[in-house]
Amino acid sequence: MRGEYNTRQKREMLSFLKERGLKHFSVDDAVFELQDRGEKIGRSTVYRYLEQLAAQGAVRKYQSVQGVTQYQHVEDAAACDGHFHMMCSKCGNLFHVDCRLMGALTKHLMEDHGFALDPRETILVGLCGQCRNGGEAAEHGADTASGCHHCL
């Protein structure tokens, strides 16, 4: 059975995931950052463990436009059910969209277009507030979700 042993490498990966927050990363990012910290970790181990985490829903996995696989920590998999995500094409942060308008859109697409929108597969792409203002990439872009009168 996989995932039984609690190894140093797994602990390091998990700590890395927590620090990354909403930001996506590639296998290279993870390997280099962990090696910069002085930690030894093999590339295949990173691939294999991320694959495991993706299977259990702890990380999201998708392809960037450049064709490199990107990963992202999902803090609470259950909390991600039923709502959407939007990704900033500049800073790469992924934001939750807990907006009732998305529910309305889902309903509308189903009723009037016969299309069953899948919140887990769909990612809205655009520019977040921080990046539009020429600012630095936000560490955590939770601001983007606040102040919405449609949101629950």
Next chain:
Amino acid sequence: MRGEYNTRQKREMLSFLKERGLKHFSVDDAVFELQDRGEKIGRSTVYRYLEQLAAQGAVRKYQSVQGVTQYQHVEDAAACDGHFHMMCSKCGNLFHVDCRLMGALTKHLMEDHGFALDPRETILVGLCGQCRNGGEAAEHGADTASGCHHCL
């Protein structure tokens, strides 16, 4: 200057694109189908020409979950400006969404979330009507766009 010569290979590719309709395809799909027809075409030629077509907006290019680049014919590039697309995860068809509700969503995300949604990058993923009904994959799924009282 590129794209000056009208070669046999380009004509074959364009004919292939027309037949594919709304369906996406990989470089492999194109090469194999053309070779099945008895046409000779080099793999690099397919890559290079698709790259050209993508640059001029005649095909859309994106990454599948499996990390393989997918291409899709865009009949009228101008007609695709300013609206969204939804893709059926089963049959692979891509549909236009000319719906006013998407405009409302764009406006809302900008005003209340500070997020500038990009219609060209965003693809809504789900199941189309044909595939939900257990039916065959639709050749052209234009039905999905009809009968919407929000649509222009």
Next chain:
DNA sequence: TTGCGTGCAAAGGTTTTGCATGGCA
């Protein structure tokens, strides 16, 4: 004839896999 287009083969980059070793329980 000119120079863009094509095809082959090689290079480049990313991800997967086989196998021997290491380390958790």
Next chain:
DNA sequence: TGCCATGCAAAACCTTTGCACGCAA
């Protein structure tokens, strides 16, 4: 001690690039 996890290297893939030849204009 048993067995999963790890790391290395090789393999497998996909895509890009260099170069000589072919072919449209």
